[in-house]
Amino acid sequence: MAYTSHTSSYYAASANNKVDRPALQGAHETDVCVIGAGYTGISTALFLLEHGFRVTVLEAAKVGFGASGRNGGQIVNSYSRDIDVIERTLGAEQARMLGEMAFEGARIIRERVAKYQIQCDLKDGGVFAAVTDKQMSHLEGQKKLWERYGHTQMQLLDAKAIREVVNTDLYVGGSLDMSGGHIHPLNLVLGEADAVESLGGVIHEQSRVTRVDQGAKAVVHTEQGQVTADFVVVAGNAYIGDLMPQLSAKSMPCGTQVITTEPLGEELAKSLLPQDYCVEDCNYLLDYYRLSADKRMIFGGGVVYGARDPADVEALVRPNLIKTFPQLKDVKIDYAWTGNFLLTLSRLPQVGRLGSNIYYSQGCSGHGVTYTHLAGKILSEAIRGQAERFDAFATLPHYPFPGGRMLRVPFTAMGALYYSLRDKLGW
Numbered sequence: 001m002a003y004t005s006h007t008s009s010y011y012a013a014s015a016n017n018k019v020d021r022p023a024l025q026g027a028h029e030t031d032v033c034v035i036g037a038g039y040t041g042i043s044t045a046l047f048l049l050e051h052g053f054r055v056t057v058l059e060a061a062k063v064g065f066g067a068s069g070r071n072g073g074q075i076v077n078s079y080s081r082d083i084d085v086i087e088r089t090l091g092a093e094q095a096r097m098l099g100e101m102a103f104e105g106a107r108i109i110r111e112r113v114a115k116y117q118i119q120c121d122l123k124d125g126g127v128f129a130a131v132t133d134k135q136m137s138h139l140e141g142q143k144k145l146w147e148r149y150g151h152t153q154m155q156l157l158d159a160k161a162i163r164e165v166v167n168t169d170l171y172v173g174g175s176l177d178m179s180g181g182h183i184h185p186l187n188l189v190l191g192e193a194d195a196v197e198s199l200g201g202v203i204h205e206q207s208r209v210t211r212v213d214q215g216a217k218a219v220v221h222t223e224q225g226q227v228t229a230d231f232v233v234v235a236g237n238a239y240i241g242d243l244m245p246q247l248s249a250k251s252m253p254c255g256t257q258v259i260t261t262e263p264l265g266e267e268l269a270k271s272l273l274p275q276d277y278c279v280e281d282c283n284y285l286l287d288y289y290r291l292s293a294d295k296r297m298i299f300g301g302g303v304v305y306g307a308r309d310p311a312d313v314e315a316l317v318r319p320n321l322i323k324t325f326p327q328l329k330d331v332k333i334d335y336a337w338t339g340n341f342l343l344t345l346s347r348l349p350q351v352g353r354l355g356s357n358i359y360y361s362q363g364c365s366g367h368g369v370t371y372t373h374l375a376g377k378i379l380s381e382a383i384r385g386q387a388e389r390f391d392a393f394a395t396l397p398h399y400p401f402p403g404g405r406m407l408r409v410p411f412t413a414m415g416a417l418y419y420s421l422r423d424k425l426g427w
Contacts, residue, residue, distance in 0.1 A: 004061035010260040010335040011186035024204040024225035030056040033229035038068035041235035043376025049199040060208035063193045066239040069186035070339030072288045074278045078102040080347040080365035097392040099149040105370030118191030121293040125277035126180025129171040135282035136173040153179045182278040234360040238340035253340045255304035257313045260335040261297045269295035351393035
């Protein structure tokens with residue numbers, strides 16, 4: 001059986017825990033079998049273990065191999081489509097329920113870090129940066145919207161104030177959310193996996209699931225073993241492949257790129273981001289960046305539809321880094337990688353159940369760090385028989401991409417180009 005390691009990223013190079021967990025061998029039984037050891041799967045497993053369930057997690061590669069171990073490391077509240085979109089399209093009651101949960105993921109992360117003493121370089125404070133006056137107007141509306149749902153930790157930044165937190169001339173203003181922040185994403189999920197095992201959970205790496213037999217008790221098969229379980233949680237997201245065609249039909253893997261500089265030194269790093277907040281701009285194809293614990297600039301952006309690996313990640317991302325911070329024009333790039341997230345047409349997560357006992361959550365559409373931690377909680381609630389919050393997500397309508405699986409990539413890329421042009425022209 002081929003061994004799959006982490007991608008060559010800064011996160012993998014600086015991971016706290018590089019242990020290999022054994023592949024599944026033989027036949028086993030458990031209460032819940034979780035497919036995928038990223039944030040969704042590990043979060044679900046941890047909540048279930050805290051309520052006394054037996055849990056086995058099967059991972060095709062390594063814990064945090066996918067988006068959970070490759071993302072920008074930013075704690076961002078709400079969903080990829082904000083609560084006002086839910087209000088307009090689905091009505092006040094569903095918006096109320098989803099709005100009440102929109103800020104819960106960030107709290108869950110901080111609770112996990114504190115409870116299990118996870119070393120993941122947690123820092124408070126996230127900035128949304130406006131490139132245009134129209135984007136600044138959107139941030140003003142977002143602040144009022146979030147306050148209606150009880151979130152009062154956002155403050156607006158005018159042109160002078162944003163220069164005090166981001167040393168660039170690009171932005172006309174922004175907002176600061178102190179309940180946002182940033183983490184070393186791979187160390188977060190590795191710490192949560194350690195917590196799973198501390199509570200008696202079992203994690204098998206290098207254990208790709210080949211099929212799931214449905215029934216009163218489901219049977220989950222790998223190349224070398226099987227797990228019989230009362231419940232199954234499918235948490236593969238963009239890395240699920242064709243395991244569940246009914247799930248992949250209404251979603252599309254997309255790639256985003258990240259580069260990491262050489263260490264900048266304390267003085268230069270502090271001159272760029274004096275308060276050590278993370279930043280994302282408000283463009284449709286946005287840039288996002290922050291400092292690592294050892295004072296590197298981690299800078300990401302761009303989307304490759306269909307999740308193809310670009311030939312030269314640095315060439316794609318570095319121009320935007322230099323545009324944002326001309327001070328870094330001669331800096332060396334030590335790491336460059338791509339990672340996949342799962343996009344839905346609605347940009348809202350897809351949550352549901354197949355048959356009576358196979359649960360799933362997927363399609364964070366770029367807002368996965370916080371949502372996946374919430375997803376683990378609502379999936380565990382549903383398995384425990386408390387389905388109200390699960391149902392609020394499960395009843396969201398979802399649609400196939402125009403053109404089907406053959407044409408979804410070019411059609412979506414055309415749409416993205418349109419919105420990118422709008423950003424550049426300030427429409």
